[in-house]
Amino acid sequence: MSAIPSNLRYTKSHEWVLDNGDGTVTLGITDHAQQALGDVVFVELPEVGQELASGEEFGVIESVKAASDLYAPLGGEVVAVNESLEDAPETVNESPYEDGWIAKLKLSDADALDALLDADAYGAVVDAED
Amino acid sequence: MTQLNKTPLYDLHLELGGKMVPFAGYEMPVQFPLGVKKEHEHTRQACGLFDVSHMGQVLIHGPAPAEALEALVPADIVGLPAGMQRYALFTSEEGGILDDLMVVNAGEHLYLVVNAACKEQDISHLRTGLGSDYRVEVVDRGLLALQGPAAATVMQRLCPSACELVFMQHGRFSMEGVEVWISRSGYTGEDGFEISVPAEHSDALARRLLAEAEVEAIGLGARDSLRLEAGLCLYGHDIDATTTPVEAGLIWAIGKPRRRGGERAAGFPGADLILHQVAAKDHTRKRVGLLGEGRAPVREGAELFSADDVKVGVVTSGGFGPSVGQPVAMGYVAIEHAEAGNQVFAEVRGKRLPMTVTKTPFVTPGYHRG
Numbered sequence: 407m408s409a410i411p412s413n414l415r416y417t418k419s420h421e422w423v424l425d426n427g428d429g430t431v432t433l434g435i436t437d438h439a440q441q442a443l444g445d446v447v448f449v450e451l452p453e454v455g456q457e458l459a460s461g462e463e464f465g466v467i468e469s470v471k472a473a474s475d476l477y478a479p480l481g482g483e484v485v486a487v488n489e490s491l492e493d494a495p496e497t498v499n500e501s502p503y504e505d506g507w508i509a510k511l512k513l514s515d516a517d518a519l520d521a522l523l524d525a526d527a528y529g530a531v532v533d534a535e536d
Numbered sequence: 537m538t539q540l541n542k543t544p545l546y547d548l549h550l551e552l553g554g555k556m557v558p559f560a561g562y563e564m565p566v567q568f569p570l571g572v573k574k575e576h577e578h579t580r581q582a583c584g585l586f587d588v589s590h591m592g593q594v595l596i597h598g599p600a601p602a603e604a605l606e607a608l609v610p611a612d613i614v615g616l617p618a619g620m621q622r623y624a625l626f627t628s629e630e631g632g633i634l635d636d637l638m639v640v641n642a643g644e645h646l647y648l649v650v651n652a653a654c655k656e657q658d659i660s661h662l663r664t665g666l667g668s669d670y671r672v673e674v675v676d677r678g679l680l681a682l683q684g685p686a687a688a689t690v691m692q693r694l695c696p697s698a699c700e701l702v703f704m705q706h707g708r709f710s711m712e713g714v715e716v717w718i719s720r721s722g723y724t725g726e727d728g729f730e731i732s733v734p735a736e737h738s739d740a741l742a743r744r745l746l747a748e749a750e751v752e753a754i755g756l757g758a759r760d761s762l763r764l765e766a767g768l769c770l771y772g773h774d775i776d777a778t779t780t781p782v783e784a785g786l787i788w789a790i791g792k793p794r795r796r797g798g799e800r801a802a803g804f805p806g807a808d809l810i811l812h813q814v815a816a817k818d819h820t821r822k823r824v825g826l827l828g829e830g831r832a833p834v835r836e837g838a839e840l841f842s843a844d845d846v847k848v849g850v851v852t853s854g855g856f857g858p859s860v861g862q863p864v865a866m867g868y869v870a871i872e873h874a875e876a877g878n879q880v881f882a883e884v885r886g887k888r889l890p891m892t893v894t895k896t897p898f899v900t901p902g903y904h905r906g
Contacts, residue, residue, distance in 0.1 A: 445573035447856035448831040468833050470572040
């Protein structure tokens with residue numbers, strides 16, 4: 407199994423969250439998630455300006471096999487989306503934690519970050535699935 | 537849950553890192569570590585090896601088996617020369633399709649390859665339909681498909697005489713010291729061979745083929761995207777007991793001698809309705825190819841609408857076509873929308889995505905016609 411970066415927070419639904427330290431977060435899907443999905447062929451991105459509630463569906467990742475919904479790990483406003491995924495969705499497979507990021511949110515509640523899983527806890531979630 | 541069957545290549549699939557899934561009662565590899573997209577591309581560019589041993593291989597023995605089989609299929613089997621293979625359909629009394637199959641005139645008997653999911657039903661249908669003068673023998677053999685532009689290069693090294701076959705020809709050969717039955721056909725739109733090999737020699741032959749530099753093991757995922765781009769139907773999805781051969785665009789599988797005015801007209805289940813549709817062309821829906829825009833795949837079950845918001849059809853197979861570089865699908869649409877170039881809209885997650893009715897195949901076939 408690949409390493410789970412310790413600087414990120416995670417959800418049970420396999421999204422990761424990076425605290426940018428300025429009230430915004432960057433999010434994407436984990437390496438485990440991209441491996442389980444297989445080759446990504448399409449990412450339906452949210453709209454910039456869209457307000458998301460925590461746990462709300464905000465997009466879809468389609469692989470050669472199936473479509474999977476993306477859930478907002480935290481509530482907030484979408485301030486940026488990774489438009490390069492429109493032409494190169496495979497970036498999610500190639501670089502899930504960096505170039506394959508999906509969106510940036512301006513958090514409505516910065517403290518909510520603490521409620522997410524840390525790398526160890528997420529590792530346990532992944533182990534339980536295998 | 538019932539126990540899943542294993543093909544003779546089961547251990548090899550595990551060894552190669554195949555991700556195993558249940559499929560038609562078998563544990564089959566959906567993909568190998570290469571991944572579906574790369575497996576697809578490798579098959580289009582070089583050569584893929586597919587385990588299709590889950591399919592049913594059946595011999596029909598008895599007097600004039602071709603005439604007998606014509607009682608169950610609308611294909612021209614009597615006119616099929618020895619050493620040739622032909623696509624056929626088992627039809628129902630209602631004019632639907634019970635299964636699709638390949639039929640080889642192997643000389644003294646017929647050799648059939650039927651779908652795994654329909655195998656049991658087909659065998660009992662054959663036994664009942666052919667009667668006691670005929671013996672329906674299910675053979676214990678593996679089936680390996682070697683597909684792609686480099687398939688002939690590989691075959692030239694292992695069984696050069698098989699390279700003399702052209703598309704849809706079939707013969708018996710010796711390969712690695714084992715008697716194999718080879719046809720020049722497949723389910724990818726590429727040149728290639730389907731190799732029937734005794735079960736106990738299947739693993740060794742597969743390993744021998746995989747030892748060739750051009751060959752990669754390919755799973756069911758890429759098999760599906762390859763056949764979809766090639767415009768080939770998947771039974772249970774694009775065709776089934778509710779679709780007639782005419783609606784399915786498979787009129788070519790109804791032999792000329794079996795049509796009205798032909799030498800052996802009718803005489804197969806559902807002939808009245810099917811031959812009426814062939815002549816009158818009054819069917820109300822048709823299977824078509826659909827090409828999407830952008831990247832969002834349109835999958836099986838998506839409903840199709842006209843520009844003025846009337847439901848006109850449904851998608852029966854669909855995904856992203858790695859070689860086409862666009863979403864590709866097949867589905868049934870109302871006949872007035874079935875013309876190539878017509879635009880329809882697929883409903884995906886509440887959005888309407890435009891799709892263009894397109895002639896299939898979506899890719900240029902690489903069949904070796906000699």
